[in-house]
Amino acid sequence: MNTVPVAIEPNRDEHLVAAVESAGGKVVGLDEARVLVWIGLPAEFPELPDAVEWVALKSAGIEDFFTAGIVDDRRIWTNASGFYAENVAEHALALLLAGLRQINTAVVRHWDKERIDTSVRSLHGSTVAIIGAGGIGASLGPRLKACGARVVAVNRSGREVPGADEVRRPSELDSVWASADHVVLAAPATAETRHMINAESLAALPSHAWIVNIARGPLVDEEALYKALVDGEIAGAALDVTDPEPPADDHPLWSLPNVIITPHVANPASGLTREFAPWLGENLRRFLAGDELLSVVTPERDY
Amino acid sequence: MNTVPVAIEPNRDEHLVAAVESAGGKVVGLDEARVLVWIGLPAEFPELPDAVEWVALKSAGIEDFFTAGIVDDRRIWTNASGFYAENVAEHALALLLAGLRQINTAVVRHWDKERIDTSVRSLHGSTVAIIGAGGIGASLGPRLKACGARVVAVNRSGREVPGADEVRRPSELDSVWASADHVVLAAPATAETRHMINAESLAALPSHAWIVNIARGPLVDEEALYKALVDGEIAGAALDVTDPEPPADDHPLWSLPNVIITPHVANPASGLTREFAPWLGENLRRFLAGDELLSVVTPERDY
Numbered sequence: 001m002n003t004v005p006v007a008i009e010p011n012r013d014e015h016l017v018a019a020v021e022s023a024g025g026k027v028v029g030l031d032e033a034r035v036l037v038w039i040g041l042p043a044e045f046p047e048l049p050d051a052v053e054w055v056a057l058k059s060a061g062i063e064d065f066f067t068a069g070i071v072d073d074r075r076i077w078t079n080a081s082g083f084y085a086e087n088v089a090e091h092a093l094a095l096l097l098a099g100l101r102q103i104n105t106a107v108v109r110h111w112d113k114e115r116i117d118t119s120v121r122s123l124h125g126s127t128v129a130i131i132g133a134g135g136i137g138a139s140l141g142p143r144l145k146a147c148g149a150r151v152v153a154v155n156r157s158g159r160e161v162p163g164a165d166e167v168r169r170p171s172e173l174d175s176v177w178a179s180a181d182h183v184v185l186a187a188p189a190t191a192e193t194r195h196m197i198n199a200e201s202l203a204a205l206p207s208h209a210w211i212v213n214i215a216r217g218p219l220v221d222e223e224a225l226y227k228a229l230v231d232g233e234i235a236g237a238a239l240d241v242t243d244p245e246p247p248a249d250d251h252p253l254w255s256l257p258n259v260i261i262t263p264h265v266a267n268p269a270s271g272l273t274r275e276f277a278p279w280l281g282e283n284l285r286r287f288l289a290g291d292e293l294l295s296v297v298t299p300e301r302d303y
Numbered sequence: 304m305n306t307v308p309v310a311i312e313p314n315r316d317e318h319l320v321a322a323v324e325s326a327g328g329k330v331v332g333l334d335e336a337r338v339l340v341w342i343g344l345p346a347e348f349p350e351l352p353d354a355v356e357w358v359a360l361k362s363a364g365i366e367d368f369f370t371a372g373i374v375d376d377r378r379i380w381t382n383a384s385g386f387y388a389e390n391v392a393e394h395a396l397a398l399l400l401a402g403l404r405q406i407n408t409a410v411v412r413h414w415d416k417e418r419i420d421t422s423v424r425s426l427h428g429s430t431v432a433i434i435g436a437g438g439i440g441a442s443l444g445p446r447l448k449a450c451g452a453r454v455v456a457v458n459r460s461g462r463e464v465p466g467a468d469e470v471r472r473p474s475e476l477d478s479v480w481a482s483a484d485h486v487v488l489a490a491p492a493t494a495e496t497r498h499m500i501n502a503e504s505l506a507a508l509p510s511h512a513w514i515v516n517i518a519r520g521p522l523v524d525e526e527a528l529y530k531a532l533v534d535g536e537i538a539g540a541a542l543d544v545t546d547p548e549p550p551a552d553d554h555p556l557w558s559l560p561n562v563i564i565t566p567h568v569a570n571p572a573s574g575l576t577r578e579f580a581p582w583l584g585e586n587l588r589r590f591l592a593g594d595e596l597l598s599v600v601t602p603e604r605d606y
Contacts, residue, residue, distance in 0.1 A: 086427050086451060093450070094404040097397035104410045106565040110557055111549035113566035120571045124389050146449030147396070148389060246414035254413055262409040263416035268423045 002288055007033035007052075010040040019277035023284040035287065037280060039273065042068040048075075054287060058276050060084055060135075060267070061216060062297065063189050077297040082135025083279040084267040089139035091266035092184050092214045093147075095238035097123060099210040100182075104260045121208060121235075124148025129180035131173075131196070132187025132215065133161040140184060152176060177204035182212070189216035197221060202228035209234040214266045217243030226252050229259065240266045305591055310336035310355075313343040322580035326587035338590065340583060342576065345371040351378075357590060361579050363387055363438075363570070364519055365600065366492050380600040384491075385438025386582040387570040392442035394569035395487050395517040396450075398541035400426060402513040403485075407563045424511060424538075427451025432483035434476075434499070435490025435518065436464040443487060455479060480507035485515070492519035500524060505531035512537040517569045520546030529555050532562065543569045 005028040006020045037056045042064045054076040062079045100121045130137045133153035141163025144151050153164035187193045197220040236258035253259050283293050308331040309323045340359045345367045357379040365382045403424045433440045436456035444466025447454050456464035457471045490496045500523040539561035556562050586596050
């Protein structure tokens with residue numbers, strides 16, 4: 001039988017061992033491996049033997065591996081872009097609904113019906129822009145659609161997005177801000193997306209807008225966001241990511257009643273390898289069959 | 304042109320006046336009316352002239368009008384059952400997701416990643432039971448389905464429910480509790496549904512279960528709920544309704560970290576007549592045409 005030696009480092013996680021073995025792989029040390037599954041940090045990344053043809057990383061965003069100069073062009077690299085999309089899309093929807101339905105306010109202000117009754121807004125009937133509509137957008141679109149929202153997706157390819165009523169290009173962002181009720185950020189962190197939520201885009205959004213960020217902290221200029229929230233330029237922000245993480249204990253965003261911050265748990269580490277395992281198995285089957293792998297990293301695109 | 308005299312009491316709400324007029328009605332005083340649209344409380348309900356053939360109530364649950372002996376069998380009564388279904392279903396989803404994704408915890412425990420990361424659960428892949436699958440259930444089913452949940456609906460009719468993988472009868476509730484991950488209560492308050500969430504049903508649910516109540520407070524035995532939450536028999540409860548409302552300031556449920564209480568805002572009063580207006584217009588058109596009205600009250604069923 002055709003098999004392939006796979007190293008799982010820095011520790012042999014049980015879910016991944018099972019996935020590798022059931023896909024026809026054999027778990028070995030790095031010095032014997034043709035494949036490395038790396039579930040550690042960039043700082044601990046090992047010297048790669050030439051025999052390693054494919055490195056599988058467990059994260060969707062791997063900018064830290066680029067920054068550290070780890071990703072080379074001598075083998076295939078895969079990230080986990082799209083593998084956790086369902087989970088992250090679900091968290092985005094949870095954050096958006098929590099803000100619109102004022103659950104954050106209700107938790108701290110007991111039965112303050114007068115205040116909450118007048119602040120609750122509905123997702124149904126509203127327009128939601130998903131910025132960066134890859135795997136997460138494709139999972140979020142149908143969820144928002146089922147909730148009665150109109151969905152505008154923004155991506156570079158112009159490809160159709162499930163659930164989206166409309167797909168726009170990044171060059172059209174100005175008109176997207178103006179026509180959206182709410183925004184979900186689902187784009188990778190690149191030079192192009194850095195601070196895409198800034199004083200200008202915040203001013204273009206309606207005053208009832210909620211911004212949800214389940215992507216990467218640097219997409220948002222937090223100083224501009226704080227100002228917009230205090231000035232009532234937008235209604236609220238629900239953030240699973242910040243820049244840096246965690247925010248400082250005395251960060252002004254903590255003090256605002258119209259901010260929800262969850263500690264980067266859209267794809268909780270506690271269940272990560274369990275969610276990653278079936279995708280790793282599928283990619284290993286493809287590797288053995290000589291088929292194209294899922295989620296291959298393209299260094300030119302910088303993510 | 305055929306027209307009908309309609310009283311809108313105790314105040315002539317602008318959204319309802321517009322709806323009545325555009326549907327071919329004429330707004331008049333109660334002494335001239337064939338139709339009464341009542342948007343006040345039961346306590347203020349007026350003596351009805353014999354000429355009133357139809358009373359339109361603005362609430363979905365009208366048990367207080369029954370208790371006060373207001374609903375008679377000398378004319379047609381309609382409630383607003385199903386008219387606010389989208390809004391209420393949305394709130395139910397918001398409460399369920401907020402609990403599962405630990406947004407309540409994140410709001411009060413800043414970046415407590417260790418605690419939150421291990422407590423976050425996913426809606427996708429779970430089984431949700433909707434108890435009392437009328438209009439709200441029909442709106443909630445497709446939302447849950449789009450979120451990747453399996454949906455079990457429980458109703459008396461056995462009628463299919465949109466989005467539901469399975470429809471069960473109230474007599475089968477024991478097996479429903481045992482197979483559900485989470486429960487949404489969407490049943491009317493009747494003698495039959497009173498305290499349907501009690502020590503027994505709570506014991507039958509799995510320890511990771513969240514219970515959402517967007518129906519009526521008396522469906523839940525709050526003493527049993529408190530005990531189950533403290534003992535870890537279920538994971539949490541998200542309540543938009545309580546018994547009585549509001550709960551006392553020192554009610555023990557306020558003290559629990561795994562309880563979310565919103566102040567009966569699934570269908571916020573601030574936007575109620577705006578949401579009610581198009582349905583009232585539709586019913587008035589039906590009344591004029593001699594067609595069957597939507598949401599006619601059946602006193603024998605006690606709701």
